[in-house]
Amino acid sequence: MARVLSFTIVLGTAVTVILFWRRVWWFPPNISTQGAGVDREFGLTLLVTGILFVAAQLILAYCIGRGRKSGRAAYNTGNLRMEVARAVLAAATFIGLALSSYRTWARMYFIGAPRNALRIQVEAEQFAYWFRYPGPDGVFGPMHLRLVNDATGNYFGLDPTRDPASRDDIVTATLGIPENRPIELLLMSRDVIHSFYVPQLRIQQDIVPGMVIPIHFTATRTGDYEIVCTQLCGLGHYAMRAPLKVMKEPNFKKWLAKQAAEQ
Amino acid sequence: MTPTHSQAIPRKAARGFLRKYVFSTDHQIIGKQYYFLALFSALVAMLLSWLMRVHLAWPRLAIPGLGELSAAGAPNGMMTPEYYLSLLTMHGTLMIFFVLTTAPQSGFGNCFLPAQIGADEMAFPRLNMLSFWLTFTSLGALLSSFWARGGPATSGWTAYPPLSGLGSITGPGEGWGQSLWIISIALFCVGSLLGALNFITTTLDLRARGMTLMRMPLTAWAWFVTAILMLLSFAVLLAACVLLMLDRAAGTSFFIPAGLIVSGQMIQGHQGGSPLLWEHLFWFFGHPEVYIAILPAMGLTSHLLSCFARKPVFGYRAMVWATIAIGFLGFLVWGHHMFVSGMNPYSAFAFSVLTVVIAVPSAVKTFNWLGTLWGGRLRLTTAMLFALGFVSIFVSGGLSGIFLAEPPVDVQLHATYFVVAHFHLVMGMAAMFGIFSGTYFWFPKMFGRMMNETLGKIHFILTFIGAYCVFMPMYFLGMAGNVRRYAQFVDPYLQPLMPLHRFITVAALGLGAAQMIFVFNLFGSLFGGEKAGENPWEATTLEWVAASAGKDLVVYRGAYEYAVPGKEKDYVMQNAPDASGSRAEKGARDGNAN
Amino acid sequence: MATQTKLSVLEETRGGDGDGGNWGEGSRGRFGWDPGAALPVGLTGIWIAMASITMFFAAFTSAMVVRAGLGADWTRVALPHILYLNTAILLASSLTLELSKHCLKAGRAGQFSGWLFATAGLGIAFLAGQLDAWRELAARGVYLARNPACSFFYLLTAAHGIHLAGGLLALFYLVARHRRIAEGAIGGTALKVTTLYWHFMDILWLYLFLMLILWV
């Protein structure tokens, strides 16, 4: 059994290392400016924990494989200095890792969106997302709860007849954004907690009813992606998603104009 | 089976079967009751995980028999998304509360905490019985929701409002099912609180003569610290459950904000509550809870590695302090479950640092386990194999916690299968290995017979390999962006991952099948196992003291006196009188000092 | 929860007082192993129970502080004046219980029973007073779900009331056996445990009342 077990551990360790090394399954490519920080942080942590992982498993396998000697073991109750030293080392390593992630986090959450950011409202409901662009006036018209009506397409409860600011607002089911321009999303939910997650953007944020949560990012690569909901929100949770379209600036303008025309 | 308890205290002859085996106040009977309750829950929860796994891998497959079981949840055997969520909620709730909080702590703890510290009984036997029956009622309430209108709750084991707070308008299962879930958990809280009270008092007051705190076995330390965690954290969960129930039933607004529109309907009468408040209360309990699940298994692992490596525990004092540190720090890190919840991003950073600090005592423990094994004379019994498996799997699962503890990395990995992999390895597998090793180790003491070692070893190797095959691949799923709690994987970007999902499902079925060997071995040995001797593993702690030693136990030394130089045998029992003055002897008298 | 804890705690402690309970054979001292010492596990138990109850109320009150800071919907409620009277009654009951204990020590059996009865009576009066506070609020149309501030008022007073009722049951237990306790036959630990718990309920109420004054 000793040989079987230590062999299994070594084999399992090797397979795991290979799978991580060869990146057989990996993150989808990053398409945002802050994503590089996330990826770097992940890589660094993988390196450190990987070393610990391999070391611990191999030592364990070694102990199991070599533990069949005869006679009596040494009476050894430990070594306080060694233990303290190792605890301090482990603490320094782990805290160092945590601190090294500080800058990326700060960039995501401590610093607000730049002033030239394009602001878009996101409204989540069981089980869909809706997006609202403020239109040429740059102002979101006020929302009226009573007017919210999915059947008539008034997802945000707008009243264009009374509120001039609402008249040019554009409401879409697709999140279209220009490439290389800061985007600020204002996340809102009308029923339960949902979430906004685009793996390629390296962004995930819960959408909590009763709160407006801002997030910001800059997409760097055009293409069609998916926004998925990651917070358990009911039976349609698995199917709650919306398309994300990252376009070159001129294409985005054309796309937005088309959306406006269709309203 | 006749109980072969070590201290043959003449108890009052129990009156009748009911008093003796059902409404018993005997700590051993209660411990076994808890154990079998956990076993039953584990088997139900495992069955649910099979159904989930099969559905995830082959969503269009009609599962034979499921249609008959729940006509609404699975018409013609085709699982509906809401039924999947019900199964998920029940699986998580059963496993966390009724298996992992129950078997290692209330089960083994009741059986062996008094025995290990040299007490005849728990401090409050009647309270002990009450705890068990509250837990039993709680399980009944939870399982009954399978037959409630709308089926069991669908909001996961975390029950975030408003989904869980508004009633059936947010979905089937959120009516009666969710109410039953809350009632069940509230009852469970009360039962656990009373149990914890009992454990702490017993440990403080009823230790045998000479059993100083620093001579207690590490298992007893683990039960003690776990009980403190339970005492403080379940009180908070109970409070949270009361608030949630009031929101649902009495129209208060603790967690429900104003102006909600659910399925086109305006929700009247709620104002200004905060879902984040629930998240804070829940995780203030939830994080200590995961350590409640692992600490007894850690204690047991330390215990067994020493016993079967025939060496003293490496760094006994460090182990004790690490246990205490984990318990204390466990109350300060709950925010790491909420990095992306919308809470204050500045506090995220404090939680992050505290979280990695709590990994240090875990690392200390890992170092010391390896230190105990180093140069040991290993006896690879099944119990030992599971303890070794624990170390391997705990490292594989624990290290991924470091990724999750870094807020920007968690942004990418939160709510994906990376998290599912993390907690199944540490909790679903490592802590479960603790239960298994405890079973193989203590079975002779609990039932007077030995378990079959050959079957045990087959069970071990299949479970060990199975655990890695099922849960390691989930890391890769998570990295690829596979969201958890999805009833099906319909997104195009998830399609390339389906082969991996099928592999996991097949492995999970195999892993589950391997558990049948365990169940067979358990019940087979119960009736047909070889009779056990007084101290079959040549262990040192008091639960193995021969019944003939009488009740006046006196403890002379620490719990891990293996390989003591100059002794005839390679172990010295804790109650062996102090005879000589060798150096090791002296060390032992000071409580196994370093 | 408290109710059951209390009762069982009392029952189990009998053994240690040497009143013929069958359970004390293996008795060991508190925090040690002095075989000569009595077995007041009840005392340890009540301290631990109090820690847990503290946590329970800490959860409620921190939820209250957080919730109060959340929104504009936090409308303050004028607290019924009877609460001040109730507070005085509860404080007085702690005093009478101490007097009762003192008389027992001094061997004045009659006075011991008298003060014990008075304590139980004051306890009942307190609960009745709390109910009256509820009635007054209800008469003003202030119900549980009216706004979060009154939700917390009802919640905290109810939760405290239930825990206090547990203490009251313990007092009844003592009252029912006051003769034998006075004779010194039983109940030394039970009296100690009850006193501790009763004072704890007192302090808990002062804390809750302060929180209510500050926030509700």
Ligand code: HEA
């Ligand atoms: C038994 C249960 C258990 C244990 C022990 C842990 C342990 C840890 N957990 Fe885990 N966790 C859960 C159960 C557990 N967790 C559960 C159930 C969830 C999800 C809940 C849900 O959402 O449903 C979760 C989720 C979770 C999250 C939130 C993820 C998210 O939702 O986004 C985080 C984030 O920080 C985290 C971190 C950690 C850390 C840092 C540890 C650390 O304590 C780990 C420490 C261990 C080690 C670091 C390994 C030590 C070994 C070495 C260092 C090797 C030594 C090397 C040599 C000798 C060479 N956990």
Ligand code: HEA
């Ligand atoms: C103890 C904890 C535990 C255990 C053991 C397991 C065991 C398993 N889990 Fe579970 N799981 C959870 C806790 C656990 N799980 C939790 C908390 C969640 C999250 C719920 C939520 O999101 O709300 C979850 C979610 C979860 C998911 C995610 C679903 C989703 O997000 O959509 C999946 C998917 O594959 C899964 C699969 C499995 C499988 C295949 C097994 C098993 O097949 C593995 C095989 C089982 C065993 C090896 C143990 C058998 C035990 C015995 C035979 C008896 C032991 C003896 C005694 C108890 C006395 N689980």
Ligand code: CUA
């Ligand atoms: Cu919306 Cu999940």
Ligand SMILES: [Cu+2]
């Ligand atoms: Cu945690």
